[in-house]
Amino acid sequence: MVINYELIAQDSKTGARAGLLHTPHGTFTTPMFMPVGTRATVKTLSPDELTMMGAQIILGNTYHLFLRPGTELIKEAGGLHGFMNWKKGILTDSGGFQVFSLGNTRTIKEEGVYFRSILDGSKQFLSPEVATKAQEDLGSDIAMAFDECIPYPADYNYAKKSTERTTRWAERCIKARTRSDRGMFGIVQGGMYKDLRKQSALEIASLPFDGIAIGGLSVGEPHDIMYEVLEYTTPYLPVNKARYLMGVGTPDCLLEGVTRGIDMFDCVFPTRVARNGMAMVHTGRMNMKNKKYEKDFSPIEEECQCYTCKNFTRAYIRHLYKAEELLAFRLVTIHNLFFLLQFMRDMRASIINGSFTVFRENFWAEYAK
Ligand code: GUN
Numbered sequence: 001m002v003i004n005y006e007l008i009a010q011d012s013k014t015g016a017r018a019g020l021l022h023t024p025h026g027t028f029t030t031p032m033f034m035p036v037g038t039r040a041t042v043k044t045l046s047p048d049e050l051t052m053m054g055a056q057i058i059l060g061n062t063y064h065l066f067l068r069p070g071t072e073l074i075k076e077a078g079g080l081h082g083f084m085n086w087k088k089g090i091l092t093d094s095g096g097f098q099v100f101s102l103g104n105t106r107t108i109k110e111e112g113v114y115f116r117s118i119l120d121g122s123k124q125f126l127s128p129e130v131a132t133k134a135q136e137d138l139g140s141d142i143a144m145a146f147d148e149c150i151p152y153p154a155d156y157n158y159a160k161k162s163t164e165r166t167t168r169w170a171e172r173c174i175k176a177r178t179r180s181d182r183g184m185f186g187i188v189q190g191g192m193y194k195d196l197r198k199q200s201a202l203e204i205a206s207l208p209f210d211g212i213a214i215g216g217l218s219v220g221e222p223h224d225i226m227y228e229v230l231e232y233t234t235p236y237l238p239v240n241k242a243r244y245l246m247g248v249g250t251p252d253c254l255l256e257g258v259t260r261g262i263d264m265f266d267c268v269f270p271t272r273v274a275r276n277g278m279a280m281v282h283t284g285r286m287n288m289k290n291k292k293y294e295k296d297f298s299p300i301e302e303e304c305q306c307y308t309c310k311n312f313t314r315a316y317i318r319h320l321y322k323a324e325e326l327l328a329f330r331l332v333t334i335h336n337l338f339f340l341l342q343f344m345r346d347m348r349a350s351i352i353n354g355s356f357t358v359f360r361e362n363f364w365a366e367y368a369k
């Protein structure tokens with residue numbers, strides 16, 4: 001296999017694990033947060049800046065790149081790595097989420113999903129075979145199986161039918177693969193139903209995927225329900241493959257996900273809120289536009305080692321937002337991503353040195369949602 005998960009340390013009291021993920025573009029540390037670069041760019045940042053802050057694997061979206069500029073064009077450019085000049089890892093989502101979350105017209109059939117482009121309304125089709133081919137053209141280190149992300153809430157019968165179709169689609173994705181130099185993860189669905197999650201986990205884990213994702217979470221359900229679903233899903237997953245919780249990215253959920261045995265996460269949260277003026281800090285969030293920072297000449301966070309905190313003050317950043325200067329977006333995006341990447345590095349170190357429980361207690365003592 002081209003993607004290999006190596007378990008390095010396990011916390012004695014929780015499901016938390018530290019590991020290494022070997023990929024065609026390098027070996028990366030887990031637990032890991034993957035910045036989102038939907039349209040072949042992590043918004044506002046250059047690849048050099050991402051490398052500087054310690055980003056390892058970034059995410060791309062098949063849905064968006066398939067519609068524009070087209071996955072064939074990106075293949076011609078040397079794949080997504082060559083096209084955007086990113087030398088480390090890339091994971092691509094299959095489109096199985098965006099087809100459902102973007103736009104309003106779609107028809108789900110056994111063969112795949114018919115939908116209208118968010119760009120021009122044109123008729124489009126994605127299926128296990130089309131999504132697998134598109135991701136092979138993109139050349140991502142890790143492709144995702146084409147699935148259906150079940151909305152919340154969903155009734156039992158719908159969730160069951162959909163989950164079973166996701167398994168059939170997963171089998172078709174495996175069959176459609178032609179590249180042995182790239183990996184693919186399967187996706188567990190099952191809605192919020194315990195027996196369906198178990199069934200899905202066992203079925204997806206039985207297929208020759210390089211890792212297992214847990215999908216259909218962070219779709220509007222309360223955090224407690226998400227944590228519960230994780231608790232009854234991860235026991236059915238193999239210990240020797242990476243587990244990826246899709247679309248989760250606030251510090252509290254990352255920590256609680258790791259506690260329950262998750263290794264990988266992605267979310268637009270840190271980059272999206274940065275563009276709204278929100279900085280992520282150990283005590284929660286700061287609205288950089290707030291008047292109280294007008295003459296505050298300290299950095300966003302005193303201890304933070306990011307480029308932004310080492311060079312700029314809250315007062316300056318507030319001014320940039322007020323004046324609608326583009327540098328505001330860049331500086332807070334840099335801080336937020338650095339914050340989350342550092343958070344994962346610290347968490348990993350605590351798992352390895354046996355202090356994860358203390359790390360978790362300290363986090364909750366100062367964090368306000
Ligand atoms: N991103 C967040 N949740 C999901 C999911 O359930 N499926 C896919 N493909 N992507 C996601």
Ligand code: ZN
Nearest residue numbers: 304306309335
């Ligand atoms: Zn910072």
